[in-house]
Amino acid sequence: MKSLSAFIAIWLFTQHDGATFPPSTASLSTRQTGLLDCLYNNSVPRTVSTSANWTEFVISYNIRLQYDPAVIIIPETTQQVSDSVVCASLNGINVQAKSGGHSYASTSSGGKDGSMVVDLQRFHDVTVDEATGIASVGAGARLGNMALTLNEKGRALAHGTCAGVGVGGHFTLGGYGYTSRAWGMALDQIVGLDVVKADGEFVHASAEENPDLYYVMRGAAPSFGIATTLYLQTQPAPAVTTYFGFSFPGAAPATSIDTAVSSFMHLQDMAQNASVTTRNLSFGITLGTHGFQVRGVYLGSASDFNDRISPELLRGLPQPSSPVAVQELDWRGNLELLNGGGLAVSTAEPYTARDNFFAKSVAVPEPGFSDAALRSYITYIANQGASPPAPVRWFAIINLDGGVDSQINARGSAFSAYGHRNLMWTVQNYGFVGAGNAFPESGIGFMNGLNGALTDVLDGEGAQYGAYINYADPTLGADQANRLYYGDELVSKLKGLKAALDPGNVFAHPQSIFPSD
Numbered sequence: 001m002k003s004l005s006a007f008i009a010i011w012l013f014t015q016h017d018g019a020t021f022p023p024s025t026a027s028l029s030t031r032q033t034g035l036l037d038c039l040y041n042n043s044v045p046r047t048v049s050t051s052a053n054w055t056e057f058v059i060s061y062n063i064r065l066q067y068d069p070a071v072i073i074i075p076e077t078t079q080q081v082s083d084s085v086v087c088a089s090l091n092g093i094n095v096q097a098k099s100g101g102h103s104y105a106s107t108s109s110g111g112k113d114g115s116m117v118v119d120l121q122r123f124h125d126v127t128v129d130e131a132t133g134i135a136s137v138g139a140g141a142r143l144g145n146m147a148l149t150l151n152e153k154g155r156a157l158a159h160g161t162c163a164g165v166g167v168g169g170h171f172t173l174g175g176y177g178y179t180s181r182a183w184g185m186a187l188d189q190i191v192g193l194d195v196v197k198a199d200g201e202f203v204h205a206s207a208e209e210n211p212d213l214y215y216v217m218r219g220a221a222p223s224f225g226i227a228t229t230l231y232l233q234t235q236p237a238p239a240v241t242t243y244f245g246f247s248f249p250g251a252a253p254a255t256s257i258d259t260a261v262s263s264f265m266h267l268q269d270m271a272q273n274a275s276v277t278t279r280n281l282s283f284g285i286t287l288g289t290h291g292f293q294v295r296g297v298y299l300g301s302a303s304d305f306n307d308r309i310s311p312e313l314l315r316g317l318p319q320p321s322s323p324v325a326v327q328e329l330d331w332r333g334n335l336e337l338l339n340g341g342g343l344a345v346s347t348a349e350p351y352t353a354r355d356n357f358f359a360k361s362v363a364v365p366e367p368g369f370s371d372a373a374l375r376s377y378i379t380y381i382a383n384q385g386a387s388p389p390a391p392v393r394w395f396a397i398i399n400l401d402g403g404v405d406s407q408i409n410a411r412g413s414a415f416s417a418y419g420h421r422n423l424m425w426t427v428q429n430y431g432f433v434g435a436g437n438a439f440p441e442s443g444i445g446f447m448n449g450l451n452g453a454l455t456d457v458l459d460g461e462g463a464q465y466g467a468y469i470n471y472a473d474p475t476l477g478a479d480q481a482n483r484l485y486y487g488d489e490l491v492s493k494l495k496g497l498k499a500a501l502d503p504g505n506v507f508a509h510p511q512s513i514f515p516s517d
Contacts, residue, residue, distance in 0.1 A: 028114060031091040032070045035116065038087035045074045056350045057119065063356045064439045065106035065474060073118045078194065078202050078228050081118060085226065085506065086200035088116045094508040097226040099139045100166020101351060104359050105474035107222060108169065111509030120168060123228050124347055128153045134191060135232045139168030144343035151332045155234035158183040161338040164345050164353050171230055172221035173470050174418060176399060176426065178297035178338065181282045183235055184407045187218040187418055192231035198502035216497050219417030223513035224501055237331040242298040242305045245325035250318025251292035253382035260292055260378045261371065263317045267294065268368045268424070271403030276312045279407055284399040289385040302328035357432040358439055360451040360473045363466035366402045368424035373457040380453035389442035394431040401426055417494060419486035420466055427454065428471050444475070472511065481511040
């Protein structure tokens with residue numbers, strides 16, 4: 001429901017000397033002034049460029065992409081979120097939510113200057129219904145804090161490894177973790193959401209209530225609304241997990257391109273071998289010019305891993321370096337090891353973690369890499385990868401989505417607005433520099449070349465590859481980004497739903513879904 005003050009604000013801003021106030025044709029400064037007046041009249045907590053705390057709140061996680069919002073809302077109630085959205089809509093100002101702020105393209109800072117950012121960090125409560133196992137999680141909660149609370153109740157979810165990432169964006173856009181092959185993507189666990197719509201209405205969305213909104217909020221949320229609370233179907237926390245990590249110096253691209261290719265192809269074959277691989281096994285491969293590492297998680301005992309899986313994993317690969325890591329852990333210990341430390345993240349405002357980076361991705365469909373595509377990619381790593389433009393450093397992580405009995409691929413596009421239900425691998429190419437350095441244009445070219453070494457061959461093979469929206473590439477135009485993130489068929493469906501749910505394009509950033517004509 002909209003508050004009385006919001007309805008008054010609507011009346012005020014639709015009356016202008018007896019005529020309708022036209023936000024789309026008014027100057028930006030006029031619209032921003034109208035927005036701030038409306039927020040003031042509705043007592044919405046906010047910070048603006050003249051506020052003492054503005055600098056602290058406005059800095060993006062990816063400091064390479066810094067934008068200047070019109071205002072940052074810091075709400076404590078859903079009513080304040082609703083009122084702020086109404087005020088922005090009335091004044092023709094685009095809106096984006098910020099849960100953890102880790103957007104690769106800084107869309108959680110608007111993705112451009114002049115947007116209204118709704119910072120949800122005060123929405124961080126986590127509770128569990130012990131009868132159903134459904135967790136109620138504020139969109140501003142961070143993965144580590146959520147995982148700790150769930151673990152205290154003996155529950156678990158599939159999600160990423162970085163404790164500081166916010167729940168809202170991670171879950172509503174995908175959310176890959178080492179248990180995703182067993183339990184699905186993070187968004188597959190969403191059974192309901194509390195959402196503020198483009199008209200400011202606060203509703204619950206589920207398979208039974210507002211099903212169209214429920215559909216789009218699982219995969220394309222930034223284009224359709226602001227989720228304030230997510231309802232997540234948890235799993236019993238595994239009593240035993242096994243972490244494994246191997247480094248193969250002999251398979252490093254600079255050591256031998258042929259060995260790197262054959263080693264990777266062996267792992268790809270193993271992932272499709274039902275006598276070895278089940279949904280309970282997941283792993284990723286980290287590549288650098290001088291590195292070839294495999295790490296993952298098995299939902300089972302170390303003895304079972306060592307007896308049944310490890311021999312096949314190692315068969316035909318070069319000798320791993322010592323020490324080999326195979327470690328049996330409880331659920332919390334597993335999450336802490338993957339995170340590289342404790343899971344608790346301070347809720348002090350504002351969040352201060354930063355990076356300075358540019359990333360690209362390739363979503364590779366089943367059955368996976370051809371020899372030619374992989375060879376082209378690894379050859380670039382071995383040669384050009386040895387000397388990236390200073391001061392750029394880089395790495396590549398290639399995570400297994402598909403293979404035997406993958407629960408990521410068990411669902412289709414009718415289930416949610418997630419565009420990748422046929423993948424074998426998701427490739428993340430990540431270039432970074434120090435906080436005090438500028439990321440050079442030549443570094444962008446280097447990373448484009450790394451990605452292109454793979455996609456150029458995939459194009460030639462006619463492969464229907466994509467890209468992963470949680471590794472957003474801001475250099476892509478909206479049409480290309482939408483096609484890569486969702487595929488043409490899903491994009492068409494989303495555009496139609498956008499026209500129905502947000503015809504005024506309130507929730508928008510440079511790569512968001514636009515309404516169909």
